[in-house]
């Protein structure tokens with residue numbers, strides 16, 4: 399009975415969301431489907447959504463997705479330095495578009511890494527635990543660079559979402575946002591968030607780590623419990639390719 403209710407809830411929510419909320423690629427970016435959850439994370443606001451695994455972001459000294467002469471905080475646009483959403487193990491494509499006077503980089507750093515310690519000479523490694531994880535080349539006039547990355551966090555340690563800081567290494571004070579990382583909602587590996595994934599979540603619903611029914615893969619936010627937050631997250635992404 400419980401499983402049936404959860405499944406029906408997910409399907410109804412998913413249908414509603416797909417029909418009324420999502421924007422397609424090439425339209426103006428919409429607020430991410432999981433924006434409410436993301437916004438609860440400290441320092442994260444206005445996640446952008448192009449499609450589930452692709453973003454385009456504009457590089458200005460004043461801040462990512464700002465514009466020349468408009469510093470992101472406090473006067474910049476609402477989408478300045480947007481929070482980006484990624485999924486563990488899923489390759490995300492970020493196109494960084496040069497926008498102004500100066501060269502930039504798009505660079506990922508570990509959670510909480512301070513802007514004062516970011517330098518263009520920093521070496522980057524995907525195995526680093528305190529510093530630069532990966533970066534693009536410096537890109538200047540007229541250039542667009544494409545950054546591909548598949549995060550390997552969060553681990554199944556039940557300490558919450560994975561987080562990276564993204565910086566321009568040349569302008570880290572102003573060009574700084576957050577990447578938040580969920581586990582892949584496509585548990586079944588079919589390439590689409592579908593009924594198989596909803597079923598996996600339903601079977602584990604209301605369980606906590608340590609219980610036999612607990613499925614860490616369905617604990618998308620890595621909270622240690624498969625709960626309504628995970629169900630809502632899946633519902634928001636239902637029917638989406640990933």
Ligand SMILES: [Cu+2]
Pocket residue numbers: 457458459500501502503566567568569573
């Ligand atoms: Cu820059």
